[in-house]
Amino acid sequence: MKHLLSPLDLSVEETGQILSLAEEMIKAPDRFRSVCQGKKLATLFYEPSTRTRLSFEAAMLNLGGSILGFSSADSSSAAKGESVADTIRVISSYADICAMRHPKEGAPMVAAQYASIPVINAGDGGHNHPTQTLTDLLTIQSLKGRLSHLTIGLCGDLKFGRTVHSLIHALVRYEGIHFIMISPEELRLPSYIKKEVLEPAGTPYQELTSLEDAMPKLDVLYMTRVQRERFFNEEDYIRLKDTYILDKQKLSGAKDDMLILHPLPRVNEIASEVDSDPRAVYFKQAEYGVYVRMALIMTLLGLQAPEAQF
């Protein structure tokens, strides 16, 4: 049985198949509306989430399946001290597949060890968030037409930003990728990712502090939020949170076909005046998150796409 705990659990080929299936769904969503009839998705969310939980639920409902679950640890048996291992053993008899978000890193891996159903990691602390990575890949693939030969700017909190780490892991497997990391000194990409991911893959990268300097070179700009919950020290958070604010003026140096992605939620790192720019695709990206989760659920359940009707 296959689980999705890290973006690297899927080979490049498997990732390509999921993205292709998601692109078919974007074109003809009605074709898939009863693929999961009779199947149940359990959403086990031990910490609050809006987009991820609702997009999983929307994905299963779009496929004709049903959903059950909880949206905070307080409303689950975790509040009584139940272990993840015990919870998943029970849930395995209630549902066909589950998506788990947990504040502790590695919790979905524990679940996968004890589950008899596929487990999808829907975010574990600052560690992995593979369905966000699939969403990012689908957005780039669909709107750029490729995942290779791209200069990708990663901007903001590169130290704690799990979406950035996961995206780097996934993209180094494609040809001709060049990263430009834009962050304050304190929030630079951890050196282990450079040494263990970028350098062995031979992926070139630059580290800059100026967003304006990087802008003209970029095919994709991936903005991130400086996350309050990742800081132990409130003063550091306040000092760093407004380092990069993308506005129309900064965007003036960008290519006409550059894409602006953001995993959302944003706070103020992208000014609302940018929303109307055709390069701003972050709301489209959130929409694609539903399609890629639909494709993932189908794939992990081993379900085939229905024949196209002509």
Add this chain to the structure above:
Amino acid sequence: MLNISGLNSGVVIDHIKAGRGMDIYSYLELDKYDNSVAIIKNAKSSKMGKKDIIKIEGIPDFIDLNLVSVICDSVTINIIRGGVIIEKKEPSLPEQVTGIFRCKNPRCITSIEQDLPHSFRLTNPHTRTYRCIYCEQEWSRA
């Protein structure tokens, strides 16, 4: 000079960096072993200046001698039978180490999930890096 009698049958863990002998004793759980065990600290060494040595009487079957290399990269292991060295081993780094070290990441699931064995995977043999299989935090001796 301190004299420790020779072994007729057993294991000598030699060339331990000075000061790491007790760590190895502890990680191999030699305190649970009934036979004689000698730890020699700060022995003179022409190669290392000072070194630690552990002599174990008999060959305990419950220990994985490869674990020694995780803690200290300079060690050699001599297997003694009939008073002579019959085998010299250079231990190789195990791919996975379970139940020996603890993950120190407070955000790791191992910090709250009871009875979950702490397990580390070798991610870079050149830098001898082990990472927690759950949270991927690097294991360090500190």
